[in-house]
Amino acid sequence: MIPNPIEPQACMPEELIASDVFVLGRLGWTLKKQAMQELETAGFSLYDFSVLAILAERARETQATIADVLRLDRSQLVGLLDGLEERGLVERRRDPNDRRRHTVTLTADGKRQLARLRSLVKRIEDEFLEPLDASDREKLHDLLVQVACHHDSRFARPDEILAAGTS
Amino acid sequence: MIPNPIEPQACMPEELIASDVFVLGRLGWTLKKQAMQELETAGFSLYDFSVLAILAERARETQATIADVLRLDRSQLVGLLDGLEERGLVERRRDPNDRRRHTVTLTADGKRQLARLRSLVKRIEDEFLEPLDASDREKLHDLLVQVACHHDSRFARPDEILAAGTS
DNA sequence: TATTGTTATACTCTATAACTATA
DNA sequence: TATAGTTATAGAGTATAACAATA
Numbered sequence: 201m202i203p204n205p206i207e208p209q210a211c212m213p214e215e216l217i218a219s220d221v222f223v224l225g226r227l228g229w230t231l232k233k234q235a236m237q238e239l240e241t242a243g244f245s246l247y248d249f250s251v252l253a254i255l256a257e258r259a260r261e262t263q264a265t266i267a268d269v270l271r272l273d274r275s276q277l278v279g280l281l282d283g284l285e286e287r288g289l290v291e292r293r294r295d296p297n298d299r300r301r302h303t304v305t306l307t308a309d310g311k312r313q314l315a316r317l318r319s320l321v322k323r324i325e326d327e328f329l330e331p332l333d334a335s336d337r338e339k340l341h342d343l344l345v346q347v348a349c350h351h352d353s354r355f356a357r358p359d360e361i362l363a364a365g366t367s
Numbered sequence: 368m369i370p371n372p373i374e375p376q377a378c379m380p381e382e383l384i385a386s387d388v389f390v391l392g393r394l395g396w397t398l399k400k401q402a403m404q405e406l407e408t409a410g411f412s413l414y415d416f417s418v419l420a421i422l423a424e425r426a427r428e429t430q431a432t433i434a435d436v437l438r439l440d441r442s443q444l445v446g447l448l449d450g451l452e453e454r455g456l457v458e459r460r461r462d463p464n465d466r467r468r469h470t471v472t473l474t475a476d477g478k479r480q481l482a483r484l485r486s487l488v489k490r491i492e493d494e495f496l497e498p499l500d501a502s503d504r505e506k507l508h509d510l511l512v513q514v515a516c517h518h519d520s521r522f523a524r525p526d527e528i529l530a531a532g533t534s
Numbered sequence: 535t536a537t538t539g540t541t542a543t544a545c546t547c548t549a550t551a552a553c554t555a556t557a
Numbered sequence: 558t559a560t561a562g563t564t565a566t567a568g569a570g571t572a573t574a575a576c577a578a579t580a
Contacts, residue, residue: 221402264561541574552565
């Protein structure tokens with residue numbers, strides 16, 4: 201036999217390691233998958249977390265705006281909200297000003313669950329970024345947000361710019 | 368209350384912007400999708416590029432090792448290689464040492480196409496990272512690879528460490 | 535019996551279209 | 558007519574299982 205003196209099996213090509221498409225794509229996928237799996241054992245999806253997080257900051261969102269933020273089709277959001285509503289974490293109410301709209305709000309239970317998921321997600325991120333120290337993590341996040349902001353202005357955080365000098 | 372003087376529609380929640388899962392996940396997805404679309408107009412997929420890149424550095428790979436690097440199921444690779452082979456970009460040959468194996472090699476035409484795709488991907492990455500200067504891009508890539516390496520040792524680049532002082 | 539490449543199948547997302555009730 | 562939410566359907570992408578050839 202004498203297959204190969206130096207085990208070349210499954211070693212990573214330089215070109216792909218040098219490629220941001222490859223590295224960023226895979227890293228994003230890995231982290232997402234990791235988070236999805238861990239949330240699933242808690243009975244939630246990543247979207248559940250995102251929806252709750254959105255509602256925590258601005259209650260009474262309409263379904264369309266939630267879907268837009270998550271880049272989700274409105275039809276996909278329906279099932280998500282159904283699940284959250286069944287568990288009593290959110291409430292849908294008709295908007296009296298425009299009876300076509302539903303305004304969605306977080307319940308007290310929803311807030312509690314969000315707090316739980318928040319710490320879970322935080323732990324996942326901490327483990328994922330383990331090799332980086334606090335300063336590097338901040339730098340990484342800053343660079344990512346800069347790029348994200350360039351492609352989607354909604355990522356802009358005016359208050360962060362203002363607060364940059366204070367902390 | 369006084370609803371919201373500043374149009375709140377589809378604005379991004381702080382918590383999600385602060386979340387690495389959210390930002391990294393979306394950014395990776397965006398870049399990947401962008402690259403896929405642009406490559407598609409050239410008649411290729413992102414996987415095509417990756418396969419060609421792998422073969423350029425180490426010819427005569429076996430299908431299993433290629434699939435492993437790309438985290439692809441071996442059955443998925445079959446169709447990919449079929450497409451590349453039909454276009455005369457790669458060649459499959461039975462390994463005489465182990466007739467179960469197929470060794471895959473790049474043809475001259477495959478090398479030419481890879482060069483084309485390479486510059487295309489490079490351009491996509493450049494555009495994507497437009498807001499960052501050269502130093503920031505390097506830093507970002509460095510951080511990403513550090514994290515990637517932590518989760519998958521094959522991302523380690525011993526030669527880069529060695530070459531760090533020379534160039 | 536285990537492994538390589540292959541084929542066939544099933545399942546999960548996501549995208550699209552059609553429907554209702556309101557405007 | 559257009560829009561918000563909903564439902565139903567279809568497609569792509571991915572994962573799983575079974576198979577033939579070889580070890």
